[in-house]
Amino acid sequence: MRIVTAAEMRDIDRQAIEDYGIPGVVLMENAGLRVIEVIQNILSEVKGKVFTILVGKGNNGGDGLVIARHLFNRGALVKVLLMAEPEEFMNDAGVNLTIWKKMGQPVYQVNKENGINLVKVALLNTDIFIDALFGTGFHGMVNEKVARIIELINASSVTVIAVDIPSGLEADTGRAPGPSIKANHTVTFGLPKLGLVVEPGASIAGELHVVDISLPKYLTESKAIPRQLLTKQLIASWFKPRRSVSHKGIYGHVLLVAGSRDMSGAARMAARGALRAGAGLVTLAVPQSIQPLVAAGLEEAMTKGLAETEEGTLSTEALEQILEACQSADVLALGPGITTHPETIDLVRNLLPKLTIPVVLDADALNALAGASHLLEQLQTPAIITPHPGEMSRLLGLTIDEVQEERLYLTGTSAKDWNLVVLLKGAKTIIGTPEGEIYINPTGNPGMATGGSGDALTGIIASLVAQGFSPTQAAAAGAYLHGYAGDLAAQELSEVSTLASDLVRFLPATMKAVLTK
Numbered sequence: 235m236r237i238v239t240a241a242e243m244r245d246i247d248r249q250a251i252e253d254y255g256i257p258g259v260v261l262m263e264n265a266g267l268r269v270i271e272v273i274q275n276i277l278s279e280v281k282g283k284v285f286t287i288l289v290g291k292g293n294n295g296g297d298g299l300v301i302a303r304h305l306f307n308r309g310a311l312v313k314v315l316l317m318a319e320p321e322e323f324m325n326d327a328g329v330n331l332t333i334w335k336k337m338g339q340p341v342y343q344v345n346k347e348n349g350i351n352l353v354k355v356a357l358l359n360t361d362i363f364i365d366a367l368f369g370t371g372f373h374g375m376v377n378e379k380v381a382r383i384i385e386l387i388n389a390s391s392v393t394v395i396a397v398d399i400p401s402g403l404e405a406d407t408g409r410a411p412g413p414s415i416k417a418n419h420t421v422t423f424g425l426p427k428l429g430l431v432v433e434p435g436a437s438i439a440g441e442l443h444v445v446d447i448s449l450p451k452y453l454t455e456s457k458a459i460p461r462q463l464l465t466k467q468l469i470a471s472w473f474k475p476r477r478s479v480s481h482k483g484i485y486g487h488v489l490l491v492a493g494s495r496d497m498s499g500a501a502r503m504a505a506r507g508a509l510r511a512g513a514g515l516v517t518l519a520v521p522q523s524i525q526p527l528v529a530a531g532l533e534e535a536m537t538k539g540l541a542e543t544e545e546g547t548l549s550t551e552a553l554e555q556i557l558e559a560c561q562s563a564d565v566l567a568l569g570p571g572i573t574t575h576p577e578t579i580d581l582v583r584n585l586l587p588k589l590t591i592p593v594v595l596d597a598d599a600l601n602a603l604a605g606a607s608h609l610l611e612q613l614q615t616p617a618i619i620t621p622h623p624g625e626m627s628r629l630l631g632l633t634i635d636e637v638q639e640e641r642l643y644l645t646g647t648s649a650k651d652w653n654l655v656v657l658l659k660g661a662k663t664i665i666g667t668p669e670g671e672i673y674i675n676p677t678g679n680p681g682m683a684t685g686g687s688g689d690a691l692t693g694i695i696a697s698l699v700a701q702g703f704s705p706t707q708a709a710a711a712g713a714y715l716h717g718y719a720g721d722l723a724a725q726e727l728s729e730v731s732t733l734a735s736d737l738v739r740f741l742p743a744t745m746k747a748v749l750t751k
């Protein structure tokens with residue numbers, strides 16, 4: 235699903251109105267009705283419930299007035315708080331304010347002196363608070379009075395539904411330069427706005443509902459798609475049905491080079507991820523002294539022992555062995571648990587320019603490239619790198635805060651500069667491609683911030699490459715499935731108790747859920 239900026243959305247709205255002749259007031263009516271549907275799903279019964287709606291003078295406020303009318307018609311008690319003088323409501327918002335008044339319904343002016351008290355009183359007796367103050371037309375910062383009101387709303391325990399975007403949040407960046415309404419749900423119109431799918435905006439917005447307001451599909455489905463939110467439908471469309479006459483060779487061979495004496499679990503986790511994601515064959519190559527250990531309990535994978543240092547990490551002598559093993563593999567995944575032993579770093583740096591099969595680089599393979607990211611540009615094969623913010627900061631020579639501040643921008647430019655797929659982990663994983671596309675993954679939860687979680691992801695992505703996915707599709711689908719498995723695991727086991735091995739354990743249920751229509 236395409237992700238838009240405020241300007242892109244405005245342009246789509248404008249074309250719907252001017253080029254297609256859909257009156258703006260119709261779009262507004264549809265928007266309001268869709269919010270009603272979401273409310274009815276949350277509450278099941280609207281009748282007798284108390285709603286407070288904070289209404290700004292722009293079109294977002296106009297949506298709020300449509301919502302007020304439909305709630306009232308359904309038997310709800312509705313209190314409309316206006317943030318501007320009635321005369322300031324123009325066009326479609328003005329139309330809807332007139333209708334509301336003609337229905338004999340009062341409005342309360344919170345822009346006046348006692349406004350703060352009006353909000354306080356309203357919050358004491360409200361089932362749902364609807365934020366229709368600012369939408370995509372918001373820019374800059376709220377004034378002091380609005381800031382006080384927002385803080386009051388956020389401090390109360392009432393359920394908040396934001397109309398289109400929480401007020402105070404920037405639609406393009408997901409940042410709130412001042413206070414912003416913290417919503418439980420955000421109902422956004424037509425397409426997701428960028429600021430709702432990247433952090434901190436995604437958390438501020440709560441559960442996101444993207445609803446159709448009847449915009450012509452030619453406007454919302456653009457051919458040149460620079461930004462996309464990953465959806466179940468998109469991921470499912472990349473999986474081909476398995477042929478009835480299948481053999482393991484069809485589903486590819488993953489070579490995983492991973493592990494060290496102190497980190498054998500990383501290697502096993504990656505191998506399990508690769509197997510559960512459907513690869514035909516998985517070979518796990520590890521320092522030779524831990525080969526018996528990793529082989530035990532990993533019946534479905536083949537294992538291979540590689541030359542090692544005295545400390546039980548991969549040595550430079552493993553280079554030829556790895557290249558030889560690559561000859562019968564479709565993809566190499568390198569990095570989980572290999573350590574940053576100086577000799578292992580040398581091995582990684584010497585190996586990369588010699589590779590002839592696609593490669594997934596993670597963890598210590600990326601740490602080996604700290605200060606040497608030019609080696610990424612010298613890769614001769616399609617590549618995916620899966621850094622977390624710390625690894626990305628070392629690759630780029632920036633602080634972690636600097637990386638987090640500019641996650642989108644840095645993912646996009648790095649992918650282009652290094653000519654490979656960059657998957658930047660963290661809340662809302664971002665995938666950038668050499669062609670300049672950006673994918674944002676909505677699945678996953680904080681429970682996945684646990685040791686081994688990234689290793690499983692590496693295995694899953696490599697597995698998808700082996701099965702014929704393009705590097706972009708493999709990274710995007712890998713992130714989505716991994717996060718989905720994490721969500722299923724958290725539902726059953728809680729975020730706190732979810733382990734990386736649980737992510738792998740929930741992959742079959744994930745595959746079933748995603749691949750079943």
Ligand SMILES: NC(=O)C1=CN([C@@H]2O[C@H](COP(=O)(O)OP(=O)(O)OC[C@H]3O[C@@H](n4cnc5c(N)ncnc54)[C@H](O)[C@@H]3O)[C@@H](O)[C@H]2O)[C@@H](O)CC1
Pocket residue numbers: 247248251258261262265290291292293294295296297367368369370371372373374375376377397398399423447
């Ligand atoms: N244009 C359309 O066709 C549609 C628009 N819709 C709604 O319209 C919204 C966009 O409407 P608008 O462009 O009228 O803008 P908004 O309603 O988002 O808000 C703009 C108003 O807020 C004021 N404002 C902006 N920044 C401010 C600040 N920092 N402090 C105080 N006031 C500030 C502006 O002066 C303006 O009056 C969307 O978010 C959506 O909710 C929907 O009704 C669907 C159709």
Ligand SMILES: [K+]
Pocket residue numbers: 294365366367368369396397398399400401
């Ligand atoms: K809003």
